[in-house]
Amino acid sequence: MNAFEQGECEQSEALRDYAFDELSAAERVAMERHVAACAKCGAELQAIRMTTATLRSIPDREIPQRIAFVSDKLFEPSPMARFFHGLFTSPSRLGFAAACLLAAAIVFSAVQRPAEVRTVVATANAQDVAPLIEAAVQKAVAQIRAGDARVAKTALAAAEVQHRREHSALMVTMQENLDVMQKRMGAYTSLASLETTVGGGGQ
Amino acid sequence: MILRAVEDADLITNARKGDVEAFNHLVSRWEKRVFNYLLRLTGRSEDSLDLSQDVFLKAYQNIRKLDDPTRFGPWIFRIAHNEACSMFRKHHLDTSGDAERAEREPAPGVSPEVSIAVNAAMARLTAEQREAVVLKVHEGFKFDEMAEILGCPVSTVKSRLYTALDLMKAELAPVSNRGMR
Numbered sequence: 023m024n025a026f027e028q029g030e031c032e033q034s035e036a037l038r039d040y041a042f043d044e045l046s047a048a049e050r051v052a053m054e055r056h057v058a059a060c061a062k063c064g065a066e067l068q069a070i071r072m073t074t075a076t077l078r079s080i081p082d083r084e085i086p087q088r089i090a091f092v093s094d095k096l097f098e099p100s101p102m103a104r105f106f107h108g109l110f111t112s113p114s115r116l117g118f119a120a121a122c123l124l125a126a127a128i129v130f131s132a133v134q135r136p137a138e139v140r141t142v143v144a145t146a147n148a149q150d151v152a153p154l155i156e157a158a159v160q161k162a163v164a165q166i167r168a169g170d171a172r173v174a175k176t177a178l179a180a181a182e183v184q185h186r187r188e189h190s191a192l193m194v195t196m197q198e199n200l201d202v203m204q205k206r207m208g209a210y211t212s213l214a215s216l217e218t219t220v221g222g223g224g225q
Numbered sequence: 226m227i228l229r230a231v232e233d234a235d236l237i238t239n240a241r242k243g244d245v246e247a248f249n250h251l252v253s254r255w256e257k258r259v260f261n262y263l264l265r266l267t268g269r270s271e272d273s274l275d276l277s278q279d280v281f282l283k284a285y286q287n288i289r290k291l292d293d294p295t296r297f298g299p300w301i302f303r304i305a306h307n308e309a310c311s312m313f314r315k316h317h318l319d320t321s322g323d324a325e326r327a328e329r330e331p332a333p334g335v336s337p338e339v340s341i342a343v344n345a346a347m348a349r350l351t352a353e354q355r356e357a358v359v360l361k362v363h364e365g366f367k368f369d370e371m372a373e374i375l376g377c378p379v380s381t382v383k384s385r386l387y388t389a390l391d392l393m394k395a396e397l398a399p400v401s402n403r404g405m406r
Binding site for chain 2: 035038039042044069070072073074075076077078079080081082083084085086087088089090091092
């Protein structure tokens, strides 16, 4: 048997739920009708509201020190990452960026177009070019041959000098050997004459 | 209220991506409420400030675990409730009634008589009853949200609140009636 049935409706949980706006729409309508007709419930409701109003009259205190977090590079996306994330997640921004790039490319291309260059080759006739080319080729060939001749002459001179040194050295060696042989021949001749003299006197 | 909830959801979405500035905006909206909730529980301004900082630090570290951004309020108060309980357990504080609370400096802009009477009435409640009164009367949470914050059934929340209400009606009747005249 609930409070209403016991005639103690002012003690009912429903009345308190109504005081704290916890009833459904239908329940609230029913309770409002009851409170309007029941003096006890009306008084109890008034007491509840005065108590809560007194509690609420004590205001909140200001926080003595504001709380704030400093960005931590480890956990926060870099500004570049945030920029690109914001760019690529927004179709309108992406389209605008693409249009800006295209416009910049067109302007850059127009400004940077290379100037027209005139050269002799571009304005010369074909008939005039062949003799010039032939002359240039012959000149280059002559220069190369002259260079080769100089190199060959230098090498030949060096070889001749080397040959003469070697020849001279060989002649010196041969002369020395000849001198040695002549001395030996002289020595043999003297010895042979001496042997003859000694053998004839003994007879 | 609806517009603010949408904006909070946007801030939460950005904070979950690592946007610290978005989280700071969120903090600026909720820090005063969280601080006053903790102040009414602990009665100490310095402890409440330290706890508030811990609460938002934990919130930042776990923001990705918040599945429903529209439930940010109950979620942040749940963290605050847990931090307060941890502090009480760590310091073995007497939470059943704090005589010093009654002697706290009266709130500015309020009649000293009312301020003292309210402090005295709150001091006579148990910690659980006091918390239920703060969450319902001062913070305006619904019973299902309070149940989520306190980690107990709605029936338990109602029992604590209505018991506290009966006690406070008797304590505050003299000043309440005087205010009506």
